[in-house]
Amino acid sequence: MSEPTNDATASAPRLARVYDGRDPDGRPIADRDPVDPALVEALLTYLESAPVILAARSFDVDEFAPADRDVPLNYRTDGTWIWAGSVPHYLRKHGLAPEPKLVRHIQARDFQLGPVDQAAKDLAVSVITGS
Template sequence: MSQPATAALTEQEQQQLVRQIGRAMLPAVAQGWQRVRAEYRAAGRHIEVDLAFAGPDGQWRQARPPMDVVQLFGRLRQGMYSTDRGTWLSAIYTIEAPSAFEVEFNAEDEPRWRNAPPVIGFQDELRTYPRSDDRIPDWLRQRVGLPPRQEPVDLRVAHVYDGRDEAGTPLVNRNTVDPRLVESVLSYLEAAPVVLAARDLDVDEFAPGERDVPLNFRTDGVWVWAGAVPHYLRKHGLPPEPDLVTHIVGRDYRLPEVDEQTRDRAAALITGA
């Protein structure tokens, strides 16, 4: 993706440019104006600018926007770019006589186009002003053919067993996994990406003296489980939580891609970060 050629403007430079735009608008309107309104809309190289003014009678009249206004708005749009949120797509600049003014910037909602840009215009927008995926609004995703934004789901941690008795022995009160499904469930559990891992092995709580339980955690983007879950299923036939088994079967044992952000969320959930 290409980056805007103009360096980011400071807050003071932005204010100076805003005042320059206002001064550049005024020569295009008739004497005796009471209000002036300019609207700038852009997607990539598609640009629309409307300029209107109202006199003492309150009636709005269209005026031709000076080229300086168009260019200064473009400079301001470039200078307000940030890598996470991109830049604004439209701006409305109003002036009230004699000198009060206000500017509203919109970076999320689709502008009210006179003529909607072609797909290449929206693609060019994201190439020129790339933004983080979670800051691309749904309407823009649809315009450029991106898949709908996936909202983060609440991750669920699988319990290895159901508690302990007074002596500290693990308690299990679950239905066994259908023997015909065990290998497929194990393949799913053991193939999911690891989000946390230690080099050491833990003690097998169902085989005193044996230390062979993997100290790791995996996730499929919905559930998070310890390495002990598949270990105890394979070694002792201890079934995972029924809801986890149902989830795996419902996915037909197919693991989805798990993005880095979801892996980080899973690790934070385990560590309490």
């Protein structure tokens, strides 16, 4: 299999949704099929191994367990996608599947994270910050 390409230079990377919306009371809604249990560890390894491009030194409230303040405040990228630290956190802790297109992208790469150059990281930061 060939090395995954970093196509962030061709277009801006896509920011993954953490969940799909909110109910009338403001609680997060996720209408997604669960991840195949046989794929969870490989998916988590990919998501948690990508380079961090923005990070805070604190943690955020877990929106599915509001008494917990254990959600990493960071963003990672593989050059094509960007995701918040809450994406692997919610998968690991609550079984919440990442956005389906992100999961398919990672599967298409055979769970192999390719190199992410500085230009791709900078572009991802600009997507997050809107600059």
